[in-house]
Amino acid sequence: MAFLLKNNSISSHLRSSSQKMDGGALGQSRRGFHVELGAREKDLLAENDALRRFKSHKKGVRQLKRIGDVITAVVVAGCCYEIYARATMKKEA
Numbered sequence: 001m002a003f004l005l006k007n008n009s010i011s012s013h014l015r016s017s018s019q020k021m022d023g024g025a026l027g028q029s030r031r032g033f034h035v036e037l038g039a040r041e042k043d044l045l046a047e048n049d050a051l052r053r054f055k056s057h058k059k060g061v062r063q064l065k066r067i068g069d070v071i072t073a074v075v076v077a078g079c080c081y082e083i084y085a086r087a088t089m090k091k092e093a
Contacts, residue, residue, distance in 0.1 A: 037045070
């Protein structure tokens with residue numbers, strides 16, 4: 001990597017490309033001007049009764065996540081115990 005940065009033509013190219021990125025149209029598009037939503041965007045963001053049954057409920061998702069965390073902890077603890085048990089068996093043998 002240091003070799004690439006020492007090369008004058010490559011480093012000058014990188015500097016010129018980064019300067020192009022800082023100014024110009026790309027720099028202006030990052031400023032995030034507020035634009036009102038059109039009719040299509042408003043329709044897409046509106047509630048849809050047909051999709052309501054697929055919407056996740058916070059309590060159910062939280063409970064499922066908690067169950068997954070408990071199962072993960074149990075599996076990790078079982079693996080650690082299994083490694084410990086095999087290590088002690090090898091020491092005894």
